[in-house]
Amino acid sequence: MKKTTDLLSRSNNDKQEAKKAINTLQEQIRYHNYRYYVLDDPVLSDGEFDRLMVKLQALEDKFPELQSPDSPTQQVGGAPGTELSSVPHPTPMLSLQTVYDKDEVKNFDKRCRENLNKEDIQYMAEPKYDGLAVELIYDKGRLSIAATRGDGQTGENITANIKTIKEVPLVLIGQEGIAPPDRLVVRGEIYMLLDEFKQLNEQRAKAGEPLFANPRNAAAGSLRQLDPKVTAQRPLHIFLYQVVQSEGHSFKTQFEVLQTLTKWGLKVNREKSQLCSGIEEAIDYHQHLAQIRDSLKYEIDGVVYKINLLSDRQELGFRTRNPRWALAYKFKPRQMTTSIKAIEVQVGRTGVLTPVAILEPVRISGVEVSRASLHNQSEIERKDIRIGDTVLVERAGDVIPYVVKPITEKRTGSEHIFHLPDQCPVCGSEVIMSEDKKKALCTGITCEAQLRKRISHFASKGGMDIEGLGEKMAVQLVNSGMVKDLSSIYQLQETDLLAMERMAEKSTDNLLQAIEASKDKNLSNFLFALGIPIVGEHLARVLCEYFATIDDLMKASQDKLFSIKEIGPEVASSITAFFANPKNLQVIEEMRQAGLSMSNPYYTKESFQPLAGTSFVFTGTLEHWTRDKAKQLVESLGGRTTNSVSKETNYVVAGPGAGSKLQKAEELNLSIMNEQEFIQFIEKHQKKGQ
Numbered sequence: 001m002k003k004t005t006d007l008l009s010r011s012n013n014d015k016q017e018a019k020k021a022i023n024t025l026q027e028q029i030r031y032h033n034y035r036y037y038v039l040d041d042p043v044l045s046d047g048e049f050d051r052l053m054v055k056l057q058a059l060e061d062k063f064p065e066l067q068s069p070d071s072p073t074q075q076v077g078g079a080p081g082t083e084l085s086s087v088p089h090p091t092p093m094l095s096l097q098t099v100y101d102k103d104e105v106k107n108f109d110k111r112c113r114e115n116l117n118k119e120d121i122q123y124m125a126e127p128k129y130d131g132l133a134v135e136l137i138y139d140k141g142r143l144s145i146a147a148t149r150g151d152g153q154t155g156e157n158i159t160a161n162i163k164t165i166k167e168v169p170l171v172l173i174g175q176e177g178i179a180p181p182d183r184l185v186v187r188g189e190i191y192m193l194l195d196e197f198k199q200l201n202e203q204r205a206k207a208g209e210p211l212f213a214n215p216r217n218a219a220a221g222s223l224r225q226l227d228p229k230v231t232a233q234r235p236l237h238i239f240l241y242q243v244v245q246s247e248g249h250s251f252k253t254q255f256e257v258l259q260t261l262t263k264w265g266l267k268v269n270r271e272k273s274q275l276c277s278g279i280e281e282a283i284d285y286h287q288h289l290a291q292i293r294d295s296l297k298y299e300i301d302g303v304v305y306k307i308n309l310l311s312d313r314q315e316l317g318f319r320t321r322n323p324r325w326a327l328a329y330k331f332k333p334r335q336m337t338t339s340i341k342a343i344e345v346q347v348g349r350t351g352v353l354t355p356v357a358i359l360e361p362v363r364i365s366g367v368e369v370s371r372a373s374l375h376n377q378s379e380i381e382r383k384d385i386r387i388g389d390t391v392l393v394e395r396a397g398d399v400i401p402y403v404v405k406p407i408t409e410k411r412t413g414s415e416h417i418f419h420l421p422d423q424c425p426v427c428g429s430e431v432i433m434s435e436d437k438k439k440a441l442c443t444g445i446t447c448e449a450q451l452r453k454r455i456s457h458f459a460s461k462g463g464m465d466i467e468g469l470g471e472k473m474a475v476q477l478v479n480s481g482m483v484k485d486l487s488s489i490y491q492l493q494e495t496d497l498l499a500m501e502r503m504a505e506k507s508t509d510n511l512l513q514a515i516e517a518s519k520d521k522n523l524s525n526f527l528f529a530l531g532i533p534i535v536g537e538h539l540a541r542v543l544c545e546y547f548a549t550i551d552d553l554m555k556a557s558q559d560k561l562f563s564i565k566e567i568g569p570e571v572a573s574s575i576t577a578f579f580a581n582p583k584n585l586q587v588i589e590e591m592r593q594a595g596l597s598m599s600n601p602y603y604t605k606e607s608f609q610p611l612a613g614t615s616f617v618f619t620g621t622l623e624h625w626t627r628d629k630a631k632q633l634v635e636s637l638g639g640r641t642t643n644s645v646s647k648e649t650n651y652v653v654a655g656p657g658a659g660s661k662l663q664k665a666e667e668l669n670l671s672i673m674n675e676q677e678f679i680q681f682i683e684k685h686q687k688k689g690q
């Protein structure tokens, strides 16, 4: 009996000892984290620090019940969630009034001085980071909630992710007699160092993952991860700059806020924050930061001025969208002039053609720029960009620079106007352009540039619904050379598939069965699966109502297509261009040979459409039929109705009270009918069909 009690008390003692040791270790590690991450002034070597962590981890492994959620060992990321929940902000997270001009800064100062009735105002000038604003809430010194700005009222709960950032203390520390407050709501910015951003993108490029456009996107993407372990792998940093609530500790100035946050273990940018004793000094500081911005390790895009005295801020208060006591003075964007040597055309995976300017290489803020997307034909024409032009190129935070404008004064006459080609540079198929010239699409289903995307679209749910043939599989099939166009899907053999990496017998069987089953899909699914530009699931169905077979559709003229109510001129020309491409027809024929049914259960419309290709305009009052009924009758016979009279109009039906439309029809010398004539016209055509 005595023995057992001894054992029990020994283990209790062990636990007591362990608890003490864990507390001491946690405290030490927190302090050294603070020296390292916040002050950038470590007093331990990395090796010594690692030994502390190993010791703590070992103790926590032995006594898991003693591991607290805010232990430094927990900063590697917890379990993934299914979605980010939302959290209301204690007070709205407002944006700042932004200006680009020195005079506007002076106006701001003048307004503040007038309202406060002061000669001079002290401003705290801090860098404006190109990152992601966050809010941290500490209750009793422990990090309880971290949130994004969201819509300003409510943000996304990113606590689990924020906890993986080493610069964010999970527990505040008290120093120099200043204890952390009971509750602290503090705001700041999460950002990525330029070097680390570059490395991250290099890693992603190697792994075949999409690249981040800029450090801000990378930081935002990393913070909004559902799996905190992913966030933990990303090089994120923080600067805190604003206290919203602080229960149990009051501040007088922004200067004091920054000093005190550091003492509590929170990282602030003391080095690049400057107290300015008037607006002139503040403007000078803006100039200084603009000059050194390219030497900074992180991206900044301006300076934020905040009135230093907090009682002044209180007096000025807020507008609806921003505080009256702060201002963001942004830098001018970084621009350089260079020339356009050529314009290249890229064909994307969805068949979109994008013009890209090939530039005489130029360095913009340390980065060599030699290409810039021109987006689309409309953009080129709007800016009047020509090959050979001297142009102004801008690089904002983005990796991809863009052409601001041509410098027309420098034209010599040897510049060339550029047009996107009528034929795809990859496969030679016809290119169709949207009316607003913002989108140009290759119509070739055999186009190599798009094959992978086309295959996964073909196999998608609304299409042929082939399970197991997603984008990854499509990539494998294309890379292995087994699939050269859509029809080769139906030529796949079991032995070929088994030879591929990671293909077991079961998944091969399943895929082949799904491919076989897809042959029974109807014409509507098939038309959608073909990926005819601008023909989605709905239009595929509409086409099936009007055309009994795919052959009927292939033969349809643009006029005939256009006479269908839901089909506009762009869709009509897209369809005819698609079926005019012999390569497309060949692939369809090969699929037919492979046994695709292409059956059509939706065909309902009479094939009798004597008014196909004609258009009608109604004006004035109708007495026999309502306007809607009259329109329906025209459409049921294949005609179209429009609201305005143009050269394209064939017939104008004019009732009593007809006005300007009738006048215009007379001017254009169009056929004009009164209601009685229209009734006879319709009846005559209806009879023909009987």
Ligand SMILES: [Zn+2]
Binding pocket: 347, 424, 425, 426, 427, 428, 429, 442, 443, 444, 447, 448, 449
């Ligand atoms: Zn093409």
